[in-house]
Amino acid sequence: MLIYIAGSGAMGCRFGAQLHEAGQEVILLDNWDDHINTIKENGLKISGDDERIVPMTIMKPQEANRVGDLIILFTKAMQLPAMLESIQGIMDSHTKVLCLLNGLGHEEVIKQYVPERSIIMGVTVWTAQLVGPGHVKLASTGSINIQSIDANEAEMGHKVAEILNEAKLNAIYDQDVIPSIWRKACVNGTMNSLCALLDCTIGQLFATEPGLQLVHEIIHEFVQVGQAEGVKLDEEAVTDYVMKTSVTAAHHYPSMHQDLVQNHRYTEIDFINGAVARIGDKHDIETPRCDVITQLIHTKEKILIEPK
Ligand SMILES: NC(=O)C1=CN([C@@H]2O[C@H](COP(=O)(O)OP(=O)(O)OC[C@H]3O[C@@H](n4cnc5c(N)ncnc54)[C@H](OP(=O)(O)O)[C@@H]3O)[C@@H](O)[C@H]2O)C=CC1
């Protein structure tokens, strides 16, 4: 089986390396020259729980020319359309496309490039961090929920879950993956944006009474908007999940903090709080917190990434 990882940053490298080690033929696709050259020359360096060097094939998306059996999308959300455009030549009617990006609204984007019967949507709580080009840090454990969006293609989704499990990626075939995607978006919509704005860890944020209050108000907006979209979300259960995640990830600076504050890179805010604000508008639901958080993150992007 030929598996492409379309977007081989931290998560793409984790998944690519584990699938390669499980015996699959894996090709990493990315556009970052230093990263590509380092992996070509030295292999992928993995530090953390199980340090090793994994020899991996990596190239730019436009250089790939063999049709893939499975393509796992792992770009940042704002890079997704360009990636889908550039991988048209490696997809045919049998190619399955699995999306594991954080955030909301990717299904609609993917449908513009991939037939519905080939799309598998998913969400993962595995983590990974780029240390530098060709070097990723992996720690702890995780899991994946996936579902074919065409109900007639469930079998193909089950097969993909099996392949992920052979690589010890703990995948389950979910009969309704959309609430899980929204629940993870809610984790990111509370912790990622607030920690990036306040320059703090998750533990620091959740230890404050006003911070915690804001977290509850954001969760309420996500749940109201999700429910209006027909997503089965229970506010108490989502809150419980967010609180539990805040404990296990207490010492972390979330990825949006790493992107914006530490590395001065654009964020996925438009696909998290920004998406809830947009969908809320559609349903005439007010989302004042998501609105202002989105505006503040964009302001911080202007200050840090585009200084005058
Ligand atoms: N990291 C995590 O723990 C988790 C992430 N996710 C989600 O997975 C998706 C992928 O995230 P993740 O793997 O963390 O993304 P990364 O930031 O590690 O990489 C994403 C892309 O950004 C570019 N890039 C990253 N760093 C640099 C750099 N220093 N210089 C130049 N280009 C760089 C590369 O793209 P290119 O060069 O092609 O532009 C790379 O493919 C996102 O939707 C994220 O929210 C989900 C669960 C956990």
Ligand SMILES: CC(C)(CO)C(=O)C(=O)O
């Ligand atoms: C750490 C965690 C779970 C919460 O923000 C995360 O998903 C991220 O950093 O993107």
